[in-house]
Amino acid sequence: MNNPKLTSPTEVMRLLKKYNFKCQRRWGQNFLIDQNVLQIIVDSLKLSKEECILEIGTGIGTLTSALSSLTKQVISIEKDKKLVPILKESLSPYNNIEIIFKDVMNYDLVNFFKENSIKGRKVEKVVGNLPYYISLPLIRKFFELNKYLKLAVFLVQKEVGERLIAKAGSKEYSILSIITQYYSRPEKIHLVPYTVFYPQPKVSSMIIRLNIYEKPPINVGDEKLFLNIIKASFQQRRKRLINSLSNYFKGNINKLEIEDVLQKIDINKNRRGETLTLEEFAKLSNQLTK
Numbered sequence: 550m551n552n553p554k555l556t557s558p559t560e561v562m563r564l565l566k567k568y569n570f571k572c573q574r575r576w577g578q579n580f581l582i583d584q585n586v587l588q589i590i591v592d593s594l595k596l597s598k599e600e601c602i603l604e605i606g607t608g609i610g611t612l613t614s615a616l617s618s619l620t621k622q623v624i625s626i627e628k629d630k631k632l633v634p635i636l637k638e639s640l641s642p643y644n645n646i647e648i649i650f651k652d653v654m655n656y657d658l659v660n661f662f663k664e665n666s667i668k669g670r671k672v673e674k675v676v677g678n679l680p681y682y683i684s685l686p687l688i689r690k691f692f693e694l695n696k697y698l699k700l701a702v703f704l705v706q707k708e709v710g711e712r713l714i715a716k717a718g719s720k721e722y723s724i725l726s727i728i729t730q731y732y733s734r735p736e737k738i739h740l741v742p743y744t745v746f747y748p749q750p751k752v753s754s755m756i757i758r759l760n761i762y763e764k765p766p767i768n769v770g771d772e773k774l775f776l777n778i779i780k781a782s783f784q785q786r787r788k789r790l791i792n793s794l795s796n797y798f799k800g801n802i803n804k805l806e807i808e809d810v811l812q813k814i815d816i817n818k819n820r821r822g823e824t825l826t827l828e829e830f831a832k833l834s835n836q837l838t839k
Contacts, residue, residue, distance in 0.1 A: 552610070552611075552614045552639060552642070553584065555609060555610060555611040555614060555639060556581065556582050556583060556584045556587055556611060557582065558582045558747050561580055561582055561609065561747050562747070564609060564635050564638070564639065565609075565635075568634045568635050570631060570632070570635060572748055573629070574748075574750075575682070576628065576629065576680055576682075577606075577678075577679070577680020577681060577682065577683075577750075578608070578629070578680075579678075579746035579747070579748060579749070579750045580608050580609055580611060580746060580747050581608075581611050581612065581678065581704075581745060581746060582745060582746065582747045583745035586739070586741055586745050586756075587611065587612065587615055589738065589739050589756060590612065590676065590702060590704065590756055591612075591615050591616065591619065593702050593738045593756065593758050594616075594674055594676060594700065594702050595700075596616070596619045596620050596674070597619075597620075598619070598620065598621060599621055600620045600621060600671070600673070600674065601620060601621050601622040601623075601624060601665065601670045601671060601672045602616055602620050602622075602623055602624070602672065602674050602675070602676060603624050603625075603626070603661075603672050603674070603675045603676070604616065604623060604624070604625040604626070604675075604676050604677055605625075605626055605653055605675065605676070605677030605678075605679065605687070606625075606626070606627060606628075606653075606677050606678055606679070606680070607625040607626075607627035607632065607636060607648055608627070608632070608678070609632065609635050609636070609639055610635075610636050610639040610640045610646075612676065612678070613625050613640060613643075613646055613648075614639065614640060614642075614643060614646075616676070617640075617643040617645055617646055620645070621645065621670075622645050622646075622647065622670060623645060623646045623647070624647045624649065624665075624672065625646065625647070625648050625649070626648075626649045626651055626653045626656060627648055627649070627650055627651075628650070628651070628652045628653070630650050633650070636648060653683070653687065654683055654686065654687065654690075658690065658691075658694055659694065662694060662697040666697075672697070673697065673698055673699040673700065674698070674699060674700045674701070674702075675691060675698060675700075675701045675702075676701070676702045676703070677703055677704070678703075678704040678754075679703050679704065679705050679709075681705075681706045681709070684703070684705045684706065684709050685709065685725060688701075688703070688713070688725075688729070688759075689725075689728065691759075691761075692728060692729070692732040692733070692761075695732055695733075695761050695762065695763070696763075698761045699760075699761055699763075700758065700759070700760060700761060701733075701758070701759040701761060702738070702756065702757070702758050702759075703756075703757050703759070704741065704754050704755070704756050704757075705754060705755055705757055706752055706753075706754055706755075707740065707752060707753040707754055707755045708721075708752070709755075710737060710754075710755030710756075710757045711755070712725050712726055713725065713726065713729045713735045713757055713759075714726070714729075714735045714736070714737055714757070717823070717824055717825060717826045717827075717829075718823065718824045722823055723783065724779055724780060724783050727779050727827055727830060728776070728779075729759065730827050731765050731767070731769075731827060732759075732761060732762060732765060733759040733760055733761045733762060734759070734760040734762070735757060735758070735759050735760075736757065736758045736759075736760070737755060737756075737757060738755075738756040738757060738758050739755070739756040740753060740754075740755055741753060741754040741755060741756060767827060767828060767831040768831065768835070769831050769834055769835065770834070770835050770838045771834065771838045774834055774837065774838060775830065775831065775834035777797070778794070778797070778830060778833060778834050778837070779822075779830055781793050781794060781796070781797035781822075782794070782822025782823070782825065782830075783822055783823060786821065786822070786823050787821065788821065788822070789818065789819050789820070789821060790811070790816070790817075790818060790819070790820050790821060790822050790825070791804065791807060791808060791811065791818035791819070793822055794807050795807060802837070810833070810836045810837055811833070813836060814829075814832045814833060814836050816829060816832070816833065
């Protein structure tokens with residue numbers, strides 16, 4: 550299992566002090582100091598010894614070390630090179646960990662998956678404690694890699710987690726909710742209080758599991774149009790659907806034609822975009838494609 554010392558606040562403070570490491574709040578450097586929460590994250594990944602896993606954000610190696618004994622290889626991407634001396638000490642007992650010191654947002658992940666596949670290393674799962682500032686763009690980035698990935702387990706800010714699992718009509722429901730539910734089956738695994746981190750963030754977090762579909766569960770003829778219709782419908786949340794779509798298709802499809810399309814698929818033109826389900830957006834997109 551992991552180095553249990555790494556979930557001890559005393560040990561974390563000792564390491565940070567020894568190497569004169571200052572946590573960057575803007576990078577979301579809040580280190581997990583709770584063995585139970587760590588265990589929940591690891592269990593939710595359903596790992597086997599034959600697997601290689603990708604971790605986002607090595608931190609001081611708490612989750613990295615826990616993953617090491619359960620998998621063939623851990624590949625971890627870490628932005629902050631100042632963590633090198635800490636990681637040399639905390640991960641010294643492990644020999645199946647590779648750390649890539651890069652910013653994941655600028656890293657060529659497509660090439661990463663291709664190269665590992667050539668080497669015979671199947672990386673189909675990803676895990677990480679995601680800082681708020683990159684969580685939304687990064688989750689979207691991973692959905693574009695759905696042909697490589699089967700499962701993602703992320704520790705995210707509670708409000709991000711709520712948006713990922715939100716249902717049509719709720720105030721948390723957003724473009725991200727629909728995109729998430731198009732590419733995956735999201736599950737709330739556990740609510741995490743801010744007290745299990747050092748230093749403590751100001752907000753609670755959520756462990757979320759994304760079961761990534763090999764093929765989305767609904768059939769969409771033109772994916773680009775489908776995503777653009779969703780964006781157009783959410784741009785002004787209070788607007789009626791007919792007005793949002795008329796603005797988007799201005800010059801290409803007139804208002805009467807859009808009304809006709811909505812009538813054909815039995816969607817009231819006066820509804821707001823935020824009340825449409827994933828299936829209804831697919832129906833709308835497919836009808837407009839015709």
